[in-house]
Amino acid sequence: MANPVTLFCFREDKTLSNALGVFILTTIFYTFGASLRLVDELSLFWPLNGIMAGVFARHAFLNKPLYYAICYVAMLAWDAVTTNWGVASLAINLSNLIFIVTVAMLVLRDKSRQPQLPQAMFALRLFGYCLIAALLCALCGAVGSVGIDKRQLMPLYADWFSEQFSTGVLLVPWVLTLSWPRVRHLPAKDDLWPLLAVIVSLGVSVLVGGAGSLVFPLIGLIWCALRYSFSTSAFITFCTGATEIVLVAYGVIDMNAVSPLGTNQMFSTRLGIATLAICPLIVGASVAALNAVMQQVSRRADYDHLTGVYSRSGLYEALSQRPRAPSSLCVLLIDIDYFKSINDNYGHECGDAALANFGERLLALVGMNGMVARMGGEEFVVIRSGIAFSEGLRFAEMLRTTLAAEPFHWQGQQLHLTVSIGMGFDEAPVTAMRETFDMLMREADSFLYQSKRAGRNRTSCRAHGEAEQSGEAIQTDR
Numbered sequence: 001m002a003n004p005v006t007l008f009c010f011r012e013d014k015t016l017s018n019a020l021g022v023f024i025l026t027t028i029f030y031t032f033g034a035s036l037r038l039v040d041e042l043s044l045f046w047p048l049n050g051i052m053a054g055v056f057a058r059h060a061f062l063n064k065p066l067y068y069a070i071c072y073v074a075m076l077a078w079d080a081v082t083t084n085w086g087v088a089s090l091a092i093n094l095s096n097l098i099f100i101v102t103v104a105m106l107v108l109r110d111k112s113r114q115p116q117l118p119q120a121m122f123a124l125r126l127f128g129y130c131l132i133a134a135l136l137c138a139l140c141g142a143v144g145s146v147g148i149d150k151r152q153l154m155p156l157y158a159d160w161f162s163e164q165f166s167t168g169v170l171l172v173p174w175v176l177t178l179s180w181p182r183v184r185h186l187p188a189k190d191d192l193w194p195l196l197a198v199i200v201s202l203g204v205s206v207l208v209g210g211a212g213s214l215v216f217p218l219i220g221l222i223w224c225a226l227r228y229s230f231s232t233s234a235f236i237t238f239c240t241g242a243t244e245i246v247l248v249a250y251g252v253i254d255m256n257a258v259s260p261l262g263t264n265q266m267f268s269t270r271l272g273i274a275t276l277a278i279c280p281l282i283v284g285a286s287v288a289a290l291n292a293v294m295q296q297v298s299r300r301a302d303y304d305h306l307t308g309v310y311s312r313s314g315l316y317e318a319l320s321q322r323p324r325a326p327s328s329l330c331v332l333l334i335d336i337d338y339f340k341s342i343n344d345n346y347g348h349e350c351g352d353a354a355l356a357n358f359g360e361r362l363l364a365l366v367g368m369n370g371m372v373a374r375m376g377g378e379e380f381v382v383i384r385s386g387i388a389f390s391e392g393l394r395f396a397e398m399l400r401t402t403l404a405a406e407p408f409h410w411q412g413q414q415l416h417l418t419v420s421i422g423m424g425f426d427e428a429p430v431t432a433m434r435e436t437f438d439m440l441m442r443e444a445d446s447f448l449y450q451s452k453r454a455g456r457n458r459t460s461c462r463a464h465g466e467a468e469q470s471g472e473a474i475q476t477d478r
Helices: 015-034 048-058 065-082 088-113 119-145 153-177 189-208 211-215 218-227 230-249 265-302 312-320 339-346 348-369 389-405 433-453
Strands: 329-336 371-376 379-385 408-410 413-415 419-426 458-462 473-477
Touching (some): 048 065, 048 153, 088 119, 119 153, 153 230, 153 265, 189 211, 218 230, 312 371, 329 348, 329 389, 329 433, 339 348, 348 371, 348 379, 348 408, 379 389, 389 419, 389 458
Antiparallel strands (some): 408 413, 458 473
C-alpha cells in the first residue's frame, strides 16, 4: 500500500491544530455536498464521507474519540445553521460518521496486519470496505430521513446506499494515495492520449445515451491506469465518475430507464459507476506492484546483496550505458589479504559481516568519484575516470592505508584488514568503455598478483614515463 506524504498539516503532537483541521475540512466538504442537494432532499454527490474516511485512514493518530466527535459536531453545527431538520439531524449525521469510522478502521486494520499488502489486493479490499460502510450508513441515514423526506424507507435506503457506495469507491483510493505533484518535465504528447480518450468517450456517452453509455470511458480509464501512476489514475477515475453522475442527474445523459423496484435512475447509475471504477484501479495497482517487483529484481541483479556495491553483471550493465571511454580510465583491483583465515578462525558469519563492512567503507571512500563493484569472493574493483596517473596512484594508496587503519569489530575482538591492489591505467583510451575496462582489468589482475607475491598490503602498477617502455613496475607499501 502506498505511503503518501502528509498533505493536510496534521501532526501527532499537535492536538489543537489537528482538531481545527478536522473541523475545517468537515465544514468545507459538508458545505460543498449540501450545495448539491438537487435530488429530493438528499445530495446528488456527497464527498465528505469519502474525503474524511481517507484522512482518518492516512493518519492513524487521528483515530480517537475526540477527533471523531469534532467531525460529528461540525456536521451538526452546519445543519443547525442552515436547516430545520431538528432531531433528525442527529441520525443523518451519525450515518455519515458510521461510514467514516467503518472505512478508516478497516483500512487501518490492514495497515497494521499487512503493511506490505500489494496495492491490487488493497484496492479490491477497499471495494468491499466501502460496500460494508455504505450498507451500515444507509440504514441509519434512511431511518433518520423518513421524517424529512416524503419517500418510503426502501427508496430512501437505496438512494443512501448507492450514493455512499459510489462516492466511497471513487474518492477513498484517491485520498489514500494523494501526494504533492512533482512536475519534472512537461508531459509528452503521447502521455495525453489516455486522458483524451476518457474525455472523448464522455462526449460519446452524451451523444448516444442509455445505461450502456456509462461504460464507454472504461477503455480510456484502463489505458490511464496502464500509463499513469496509481494516484493519478485514481483521480481521473474519480473525476470521470463524478462527471457521469452529474450528467445523468441533469438529464444530459438520457438513461430512459424505469426501475422495477420503484427506485429512481440514480440508484442503478451509481451502482454501475462504482463497479466501473474498481476496474482501472485494480489494473493501476497491479501495474504499480509489477513495476515495484521489476525494480527489486533489477536491483538484486545489479547490486551485490551482501555489500551493497555493484555486482559483476550490474557493473557491466552500467558500463554498457557509457559506450565511449572517457579521456582517461583507472581501474583498481582490490583483494582483502588472508581473508580465508577469517572464515577458518571465526566462521563464515564473521566473514560475511567483514565483507559487508568492507563494502560499506569502500563505497563511502569512493563516493561519487567512481564506481565500486564486487567481482567475487573478497575481490573488489574501483573505477575512476578523467584523472591523471599520479592521482590514480595516490587514490589507490589512500584506499589501502585508510582501509587498514580502521579495524573491524567482531564479538569484542578487533580484526585489521589489509588489502593488495593492482592498478591498470590508460591515459587516452581509443576503444569502447567495456573493451577498455576489460583490457585494464587484465592489467590490474597481473599487478595484483605482483602485490601478493611481494608480500601483500601494497599497490602495484605499470610505471609511466621513461620506465614504461622498459616494462618496469611500481610497488608501494607502508
